[in-house]
Amino acid sequence: MAEYDVNEILTKEGFEHIDLGSGESQEFTELNNLMKENSKYKSWAKRVIDTSNSGYFQIATYVCQSDKGTGCRKHYHPDTDEWWVVIKGQMEFEIGDNGKKYIGNPGDIIFCNKGITHKISVISDEPCIRLSIAVDNQETIHV
Numbered sequence: 001m002a003e004y005d006v007n008e009i010l011t012k013e014g015f016e017h018i019d020l021g022s023g024e025s026q027e028f029t030e031l032n033n034l035m036k037e038n039s040k041y042k043s044w045a046k047r048v049i050d051t052s053n054s055g056y057f058q059i060a061t062y063v064c065q066s067d068k069g070t071g072c073r074k075h076y077h078p079d080t081d082e083w084w085v086v087i088k089g090q091m092e093f094e095i096g097d098n099g100k101k102y103i104g105n106p107g108d109i110i111f112c113n114k115g116i117t118h119k120i121s122v123i124s125d126e127p128c129i130r131l132s133i134a135v136d137n138q139e140t141i142h143v
Helices: 007-014 033-036
Strands: 017-019 043-050 056-064 071-076 083-089 092-093 101-104 109-112 118-122 128-135 140-142
Touching: 007 017, 033 056, 071 092, 092 109
Parallel strands: 017 043
Antiparallel strands: 043 056, 056 128, 071 118, 071 140, 083 109, 083 128, 092 101, 092 118
């Protein structure tokens, strides 16, 4: 069954705090302050870019998960690509159904074409932060 509501999807993933903003992009985001503001949560998401008013519909959301093994369920987006920048910690990105896995470290960029399954898991003992770049409320199908 397809899902479209990002807030609902992140809630199902077990996020403690979700802030998808007001539809406005933040001109400047200081990551250290963002981490301090959300330090009481083991998992949080904060949207910092939202260009849906420009006609391009792209969003950028910081995603933090602390517990080893947490992440996102295996899913795909039939009509849209998605990509991530690893900011902190170490994550495993499983892309496709052929068992291809990448270990993402700070500074790494991982890309997934539309229609390709993907799953993300925290593998480090420290909290992990990634910047997710996608299309707002894209069709998401969990497998």
